[in-house]
Amino acid sequence: MLISEVAKIAGLSKDGVRHYEEMGLIASTERQAGSRVYREYDPAVLTTIEKVRQAQRLGFSLKEIGPLLKAHGAANLTPEQTVVFLEERLDVIRGKLKVLQEVEAFIKTKLDHYKKEKLSRSDKKI
Amino acid sequence: MLISEVAKIAGLSKDGVRHYEEMGLIASTERQAGSRVYREYDPAVLTTIEKVRQAQRLGFSLKEIGPLLKAHGAANLTPEQTVVFLEERLDVIRGKLKVLQEVEAFIKTKLDHYKKEKLSRSDKKI
DNA sequence: CTTGACTGTGGGGTTTCCCTACAGATTATC
């Protein structure tokens, strides 16, 4: 399949697909098209891209995901390593959650304040 | 005060301080030093930087913060506008929270799975 | 055979800084 098809199905832009390829996450073969060369992708890249997306949601950067994909293919993680690895991810995610929750609380407080302000003297500028 | 002092107190790098200045968030005056010109900062920039940090935590980009700082100084937001504005921020933050919470749940599930795996057959590779 | 949709490369932009290198200025030490 050509790049547009991959992009459409994977929900990426063509630039995104090329970017993933540059990052070594997916591969393509060359297809001669006159003086031009088109990229031909195996449909399997779609599931690879899915894995990449999942890993991104877990807080990994594309750079980190490359080795991860290879490790997965090589099936060389013990359950112990997997647990450690997931726990690290959980820490990252929980750290982010904490910050956001604090910000949420902060905004709610401000909001209450301004809602009162608005009721009591709706003409004043802040 | 010179740039290093600002950087140290504000918890920014010198590059960061210069960056904030380029973005128009803070200002400095020139101080001749032989053939060189040093940046002289008013201590007030420290509180400005604090405001910037706060706004960043609320999800604003530095680019958005510039006008915001000016608006604040000019005191030209009505309580109604402030409320709308805070509610928008709250939406942004809550959207991020939601995603992270889903990821957290996902990892927890995986983790449980692998912990069981580990107990039942601790020798197998994954 | 022309038109439109597709492909490629190349280069610039975004965001929030970090890092390196080179060079003048200032301060402290001997």
Added chain:
DNA sequence: GATAATCTGTAGGGAAACCCCACAGTCAAG
């Protein structure tokens, strides 16, 4: 007073994960 250590400046490249534009060849349909 010379020298060394520490400071300052600018310039330019890099990171992350793409987006966007332009220019140009390719291919399928009408």
